[in-house]
Amino acid sequence: MLSSMTSFADITTIAVGGEIDRFVEPTTRVGVIEAVEEADAKGLPLFVIGGGSNVLVSDEPFHGVVVRDARRAITVPDEAAPVEGGDRTVHVNAEAGCNWDDFVDFCVGLGLEGVEGLSGIPGTVGASVVQNIGAYGQEVGTSVESVEVWDRKDKQTRNLTAAEMRFGYRMSALKASMYQAPAVPAGEFFPTPRYVVLSVTFALTHSDTGTVGYGQLAKALGVEVGDRMATRDIRNAVLKVRASKGMLEDATRYAAPAMQGTKKAELVDVALQAQQGQADPNRHSCGSFFMNPILTAQQAALLPPDAPRFDATLPNGKPGIKTSAAWLIDHAGFHKGFKTTQNAEAGLSTLHTLALTNRGQAGAHDIETLAKTVQDGVERAFGVRLVPEPVVVGFSLR
Ligand SMILES: Cc1cc2nc3c(=O)[nH]c(=O)nc-3n(C[C@H](O)[C@H](O)[C@H](O)COP(=O)(O)OP(=O)(O)OC[C@H]3O[C@@H](n4cnc5c(N)ncnc54)[C@H](O)[C@@H]3O)c2cc1C
Known part of the structure; x- marks a missing residue:
């Protein structure tokens, strides 16, 4: 279309x-490849977009091609295979345009464990592997078997293994191909990675229970971290916790002409119910706007003693310390609901310090002003420059 x-x-x-x-x-699969290849051959700016839940684009017209994969099929190649030798692995393939939460719901419904903690994350299967989505103790990378891609450089399709995907914290080989340094686009493959995802094959476990991997979730379920619960209950609890923090996308967007049909109608209804009670000013966001910084031991030593610290790995593979972007923002004086001026059209979420929200009439420049104010304030207070998680197109948020 x-x-x-x-x-x-x-x-x-x-x-x-x-x-x-x-x-x-x-x-069609060939249609996706042709659309990408045509734009590349003509040297036109190319934006392969999924659910648009992790992008912030300038208000200027985009003089290029935006490709949105309309294929959404999920298949279970080995559904009928007998469970041999106790191996309970089940492979599921989903086309890139499949809505991520539709996929999670399908897997939970089929009695498969592995992605239930990622319930309610907006976007598509194709983009899920670009930034290795994660929440509540799970990351998509741990369930990925292989990713079928179109390689824009070598002009061929390939199957990348999970190892070749080089998954890290909100990172993959695909995302790495887009940047030369944090928040600094690489000229050739931005805002679309070198590898365009065509489909993803997941390796999940045949089990209708899963592990509760996160404190907040355990609390909501009234159990301990590490306990096993029905994946359906975990999914429902995740959706509830996300709603209470305003971290569900606004499901009314699927009624808009440009979004119709991109998510299963019955699951739009479920999502509309799940978001009931979610405060209105927080409807439009990219979720968490800044990544949790991973610092060297020397950098971390400069933080106040009560700043959160977790073991992590630096991009160079050496041990590092992850701190909390939300903590830094809050302790730099930017609290929930913060706006640069009383009438500003953009503000921090009233429920979640890390989400920048469009209060209704904001343009990209309003979000930019808010983001830079927060970045500058955190840097002044703690010497740490926050890096945006969304893909920022048409302007810079270094
Ligand atoms: C309310 C809210 C809550 C969120 N919560 C979380 C969370 O808990 N955890 C988390 O990790 N993220 C979260 N996010 C971020 C977002 O949901 C994820 O990054 C998601 O994977 C983006 O998917 P998308 O389809 O919307 O990607 P888009 O925003 O459309 O695109 C993002 C990038 O992926 C690229 N891309 C898209 N499709 C393809 C493809 N087929 N092949 C190659 N590249 C592609 C685009 O070119 C772009 O560079 C949240 C966002 C919102 C709005």
């Missing part, structure tokens, strides 16, 4: 961004 006059504001969760010259929604 081709349509004109679509803007990034229509297809992103933060609901900002300029008009798009050409918006293409291929419905």
